[in-house]
Amino acid sequence: MVSGEALKQYEFFAKEIVKYVKRWFKLLLKRIVIDFIRDERGIIYFLGVKSFDTVDYTLPKMDLEYLQNEDNMKKLYKTITCRLCLLSYHKDKITKVVTFKLLVKLRDNLERRDKKIFPHITVNLL
Numbered sequence: 001m002v003s004g005e006a007l008k009q010y011e012f013f014a015k016e017i018v019k020y021v022k023r024w025f026k027l028l029l030k031r032i033v034i035d036f037i038r039d040e041r042g043i044i045y046f047l048g049v050k051s052f053d054t055v056d057y058t059l060p061k062m063d064l065e066y067l068q069n070e071d072n073m074k075k076l077y078k079t080i081t082c083r084l085c086l087l088s089y090h091k092d093k094i095t096k097v098v099t100f101k102l103l104v105k106l107r108d109n110l111e112r113r114d115k116k117i118f119p120h121i122t123v124n125l126l
Helices: 004-025 064-068 070-077 100-112
Strands: 029-038 044-054 079-081 088-090
Touching: 004 029, 004 044
Parallel strands: none
Antiparallel strands: 029 044, 079 088
16 A cells, blocks of 8 residues: 555546546545556556445435426536537537627528538528
8 A cells, every 4th residue: 555655646636536526426425446557657547446435415306307408407517509510518628619600601601502511500680
C-alpha cells in the first residue's frame, strides 16, 4: 500500500473522478478504490474503479410525467439541439454556433440548386 507524498500525483485525478460521479450520477462517495498506472515516461493512466461505498441518502423523487417531457430533460441535462443536424449536445461541448444569417444563406443556396438535403430547416422572416 502506498501512502503520503507518493499519492500526491494521483490525488488530482481521484478528486476529478469523485466530482464526475457526484455531478452526473448524483452519488456521494464515502470511499473509493481507483487503479492508476504510470508508464516509463511518467504518464499516468486511469485503469478503473475497483470498489466504492456511497453515503446513504435519498434524492427527491421527480414524477414520471416531468421526466418524459423532452424540454424538462433538456433543462436537467443542459443540452441544446443543433438547428442544422437536429442532434442534442451538452452546453459545455458546443464550440461553434450556426447563426441565423448562416441558416438563411444555406437555405437560399440549397433552394437555388433545388437540393433537399436539410428539409427540416425553416427560417421564418417577419
